[in-house]
Amino acid sequence: xxxxxxxxxxxxxxxxxxxxxxxxxxxxxxxxxxxxxxxxxxxxxxxxxxxxxxxxxxxxxxxxxxxxxxxxxxxxxxxxxxxxxxxxxxxxxxxxxxxxxxxxxxxxxxxxxxxxxxxxxxxxxxxxxxxxxxxxxxxxxxxxxxxxxxxxxxxxxxxxxxxxxxxxxxxxxxxxxxxxxxxxxxxxxxxxxxxxxxxxxxxxxxxxxxxxxxxxxxxxxxxxxxxxxxxxxxxxxxxxxxxxxxxxxxxxxxxxxxxxxxxxxxxxxxxxxxxxxxxxxxxxxxxxxxxxxxxxxxxxxxxxxxxxxxxxxxxxxxxxxxxxxxxxxxxxxxxx
Amino acid sequence: xxxxxxxxxxxxxxxxxxxxxxxxxxxxxxxxxxxxxxxxxxxxxxxxxxxxxxxxxxxxxxxxxxxxxxxxxxxxxxxxxxxxxxxxxxxxxxxxxxxxxxxxxxxxxxxxxxxxxxxxxxxxxxxxxxxxxxxxxxxxxxxxxxxxxxxxxxxxxxxxxxxxxxxxxxxxxxxxxxxxxxxxxxxxxxxxxxxxxxxxxxxxxxxxxxxxxxxxxxxxxxxxxxxxxxxxxxxxxxxxxxxxxxxxxxxxxxxxxxxxxxxxxxxxxxxxxxxxxxxxxxxxxxxxxxxxxxxxxxxxxxxxxxxxxxxxxxxxxxxxxxxxxxxxxxxxxxxx
DNA sequence: CTGTTAGCGCATTCAG
DNA sequence: CTGAATGCGCTAACAG
Numbered sequence: 001x002x003x004x005x006x007x008x009x010x011x012x013x014x015x016x017x018x019x020x021x022x023x024x025x026x027x028x029x030x031x032x033x034x035x036x037x038x039x040x041x042x043x044x045x046x047x048x049x050x051x052x053x054x055x056x057x058x059x060x061x062x063x064x065x066x067x068x069x070x071x072x073x074x075x076x077x078x079x080x081x082x083x084x085x086x087x088x089x090x091x092x093x094x095x096x097x098x099x100x101x102x103x104x105x106x107x108x109x110x111x112x113x114x115x116x117x118x119x120x121x122x123x124x125x126x127x128x129x130x131x132x133x134x135x136x137x138x139x140x141x142x143x144x145x146x147x148x149x150x151x152x153x154x155x156x157x158x159x160x161x162x163x164x165x166x167x168x169x170x171x172x173x174x175x176x177x178x179x180x181x182x183x184x185x186x187x188x189x190x191x192x193x194x195x196x197x198x199x200x201x202x203x204x205x206x207x208x209x210x211x212x213x214x215x216x217x218x219x220x221x222x223x224x225x226x227x228x229x230x231x232x233x234x235x236x237x238x239x240x241x242x243x244x245x246x247x248x249x250x251x252x253x254x255x256x257x258x259x260x261x262x263x264x265x266x267x268x269x270x271x272x273x274x275x276x277x278x279x280x281x282x283x284x285x286x287x288x289x290x291x292x293x294x295x296x297x298x299x300x301x302x303x304x305x306x307x308x309x310x311x312x313x314x315x316x317x318x319x320x321x322x323x324x325x326x327x328x329x330x331x332x333x334x335x336x
Numbered sequence: 337x338x339x340x341x342x343x344x345x346x347x348x349x350x351x352x353x354x355x356x357x358x359x360x361x362x363x364x365x366x367x368x369x370x371x372x373x374x375x376x377x378x379x380x381x382x383x384x385x386x387x388x389x390x391x392x393x394x395x396x397x398x399x400x401x402x403x404x405x406x407x408x409x410x411x412x413x414x415x416x417x418x419x420x421x422x423x424x425x426x427x428x429x430x431x432x433x434x435x436x437x438x439x440x441x442x443x444x445x446x447x448x449x450x451x452x453x454x455x456x457x458x459x460x461x462x463x464x465x466x467x468x469x470x471x472x473x474x475x476x477x478x479x480x481x482x483x484x485x486x487x488x489x490x491x492x493x494x495x496x497x498x499x500x501x502x503x504x505x506x507x508x509x510x511x512x513x514x515x516x517x518x519x520x521x522x523x524x525x526x527x528x529x530x531x532x533x534x535x536x537x538x539x540x541x542x543x544x545x546x547x548x549x550x551x552x553x554x555x556x557x558x559x560x561x562x563x564x565x566x567x568x569x570x571x572x573x574x575x576x577x578x579x580x581x582x583x584x585x586x587x588x589x590x591x592x593x594x595x596x597x598x599x600x601x602x603x604x605x606x607x608x609x610x611x612x613x614x615x616x617x618x619x620x621x622x623x624x625x626x627x628x629x630x631x632x633x634x635x636x637x638x639x640x641x642x643x644x645x646x647x648x649x650x651x652x653x654x655x656x657x658x659x660x661x662x663x664x665x666x667x668x669x670x671x672x
Numbered sequence: 673c674t675g676t677t678a679g680c681g682c683a684t685t686c687a688g
Numbered sequence: 689c690t691g692a693a694t695g696c697g698c699t700a701a702c703a704g
Contacts (some may be wrong), residue, residue, distance in 0.1 A: 016698075055698075356683055
């Protein structure tokens with residue numbers, strides 16, 4: 001960041017204002033002068049100071065992405081798609097990782113506010129429902145944000161996520177059609193929006209096909225491999241459902257591991273399925289039937305929406321639901 | 337970003353200079369004035385404008401992290417650890433994803449320069465050896481950078497990574513001690529530094545134990561699941577080595593999948609091992625023997641080093657090698 | 673078409 | 689201990 005616009009102006013024998021015009025590709029500059037400026041820029045290897053630019057423009061051309069858990073490859077994929085989306089639009093991306101703690105989420109948002117991001121894309125922290133002060137803060141400051149892949153229920157805000165209710169309905173219906181009767185769902189905290197949606201779709205399918213269900217066909221754990229293991233040992237092996245729907249691939253992998261160890265045939269004795277299509281889902285010992293959440297599309301729509309808000313488009317807050325995609329593999333029976 | 341330091345000064349009935357002193361916890365302010373300022377800050381809900389601060393300080397308190405491939409959970413873990421490290425030190429992290437393309441790496445670095453990062457942590461792009469101009473550029477501008485987990489060979493630069501030579505030596509030695517004779521390595525482009533290191537350690541072990549090897553005991557592919565699959569179908573099934581060392585967990589997973597399908601017993605017929613301890617490595621059908629790369633430590637050391645450089649500590653460029661950790665699981669035979 | 677001027681919000685002299 | 693003045697690098701009026 002050595003040389004400044006002044007140096008360029010001097011070398012090109014013109015004023016900083018003209019240099020600025022050239023640099024920003026603005027019209028109204030003599031072709032000759034423009035050339036001189038370009039040459040000076042090249043000769044000096046000049047690059048504009050974004051910080052100064054941001055200060056005067058009162059915009060940073062930067063969007064903040066806050067992700068709840070980067071250790072989950074699902075969010076790695078999300079970050080990947082977001083980055084691609086930003087590249088396409090020439091926007092800077094700055095990443096925050098909340099690690100599923102609201103306290104971190106708050107702190108990240110505070111920092112992003114101070115650094116002047118133009119808008120925020122937020123994967124809400126698990127169990128962060130109670131304390132939404134920081135989001136109201138954003139709203140007050142006029143910094144737009146949109147939820148992605150999930151939302152807090154306590155605040156009316158733009159959201160782009162998979163239509164989990166419908167996806168869950170389709171997955172459950174498929175299982176029923178393959179002959180499964182006793183279908184169990186392994187989920188997280190049921191008060192979370194994305195969990196609610198899945199359960200709703202599941203119930204809708206059961207009802208439609210006239211299947212009975214009881215309260216305890218929903219099992220609640222924190223979604224990860226270990227809990228997939230323990231829930232199987234403690235519950236599934238005793239309950240012996242015909243099929244399981246796990247909230248994510250990690251949980252499903254834990255479940256399958258224990259089933260295998262106990263010589264429960266998948267899918268004959270127990271079918272297993274889940275949400276999220278991790279890259280490995282297909283090369284597991286028993287490839288998983290999954291609902292794929294179309295992250296590419298979610299990212300595109302989310303950034304579209306956020307950009308509109310940034311550019312001043314007001315209007316009602318939207319809840320955009322993107323259809324999920326049911327991918328049938330060998331962990332569930334084949335539909336004849 | 338509504339109210340400014342001026343508003344605070346006005347409300348506290350003092351000058352902006354004094355407010356600045358208070359905000360930066362500088363001494364030489366009357367306790368009384370300090371209190372008044374603090375109150376004004378709270379009342380106005382004032383937050384400093386980082387952009388303005390950065391401009392005048394000529395520092396951004398931001399470090400850029402450039403990762404080659406965020407779809408690989410290994411780098412997700414890296415990002416996670418980096419974020420934690422930055423949090424601890426109160427430094428902002430800005431992420432770039434090169435997607436293993438030098439062109440992207442260059443562009444990200446250019447953008448980071450313009451945004452004035454204080455330093456850069458770089459996971460080099462695969463096959464990016466030939467074009468190091470952007471790194472020399474950084475050096476010229478006095479922006480320090482340190483390589484992590486791998487380095488380009490063409491430039492003398494600070495690097496923090498696993499001691500892959502030693503780790504590879506230990507892994508190979510272990511396999512030999514469990515009775516394996518014909519050991520094959522599946523790697524990437526052999527001219528890459530991190531690959532070179534692994535191969536060197538492998539050879540050292542073979543030599544030490546007086547085992548014969550031939551050129552074609554090194555198989556070169558781009559590391560991913562599909563190539564793990566194809567290399568097994570095309571080479572390993574015919575060559576029938578006693579043991580395989582894969583460059584990463586993905587490749588190993590692809591290999592194991594095909595072996596399983598062909599009823600080759602792991603580890604009896606063929607032992608499988610790899611670098612990188614993914615979370616799933618332990619819950620696979622056959623849990624993988626791996627070399628764990630201690631990312632937490634690598635991140636800590638890398639940031640330590642980078643901070644020193646940022647604060648002006650010169651001196652010879654360092655190559656810090658962190659010991660890897662051999663984790664024995666069921667995909668290799670047990671040492672009696 | 674070009675140059676001069678005046679800030680963006682803040683931190684830092686340096687008098688008082 | 690405090691406040692007025694200066695400028696970080698850039699852009700946006702506005703004259704010329």
